[in-house]
Amino acid sequence: MHRYFIINKPFDMVSQFVSSHDVRLLGELPFEFPEGTHAIGRLDNHSEGLLILTTNKKVTRLLFQGKMPHERTYLVKVKGEMSEATLQRLKEGVPICVGEGEEYITTPCRVEIVERPDGLFDHPRELPFKVPHTWLLITLTEGKFHQVRKMVGAVSHRCQRLIRVSIENLLLGDLQPGEVRELPEEEFFHLLKITDYSD
Template structure:
């Protein structure tokens, strides 16, 4: 039996986390990389989000990573419109009410969040607001993943999300990958960095 393979990619903005779609959208198969048959995304990033996405031929990974009893840390670099105050930062740290599926109100669990600078490895985008327009870069680490949670959280405190980049899951990081680039990871290293046991 052929060994499973594991990949980390920087999913670009305006690309869905799928290889096949009935819609006219940018797909993972458009990346310039010879993925083996049976490769699929572990979890997903929405079309307007970018950054770390895991791909593998091992169908067990999604269950082991996102459906396990032990939550896994996910860290996002987020650019929001306007200057965020320390008071607002504290509100986000302690949890804010957001709407989830069915319109139900849900209070987010406490998270780690800090104001940061945009890393030099993250390229500017030509269609973004000018760099001198008021904005704040945040580093947010969650252990839960409700639908569009980060966007809803910053929206709940009156800051519009302008850019959302997943930079790590546990100890698996983007590193110096640029949009569209792919890095293959050995199996043992893949599971160790993601802190997955019992595989």
């Protein structure tokens, strides 16, 4: 029987159990994952938040390669105060680099300016609050390499924090950095809005 987990991936940890580099790995979390567990929809080492782990190899295909796109929402802190005009550019789509000399126009998405959430865990490299900044909530249905960071960079704002807070109805919630929660299979797929997951 397959098993399904969500974690709040901490800053400065890669989404892997094995690496040839000297980096913090998922195996350092205080949890005994079963053999064959792997990450779905990875986050880079500087990104934080919701990460799916499972022993089911079909989840990547069901979630990211199916006909129906699945929404992913990120809480993003950028340097500087973002204007409404710039916000609109992000919503409509901006050009980002996706390869050597290859430009891609991002699909229209939902973006809104929000307040820093109460109780948000601190970040070891976060600049002081008095430095001008903007918190954004960005919801995408695509996931190019480093897409969110490239999007805000394309409108002249540097990404300071990137936290994935949901994938469809699967929420990070109050899970603290490094915490793990196991979900029953039926609930896991229901929250991800995947209806046909049988073998």
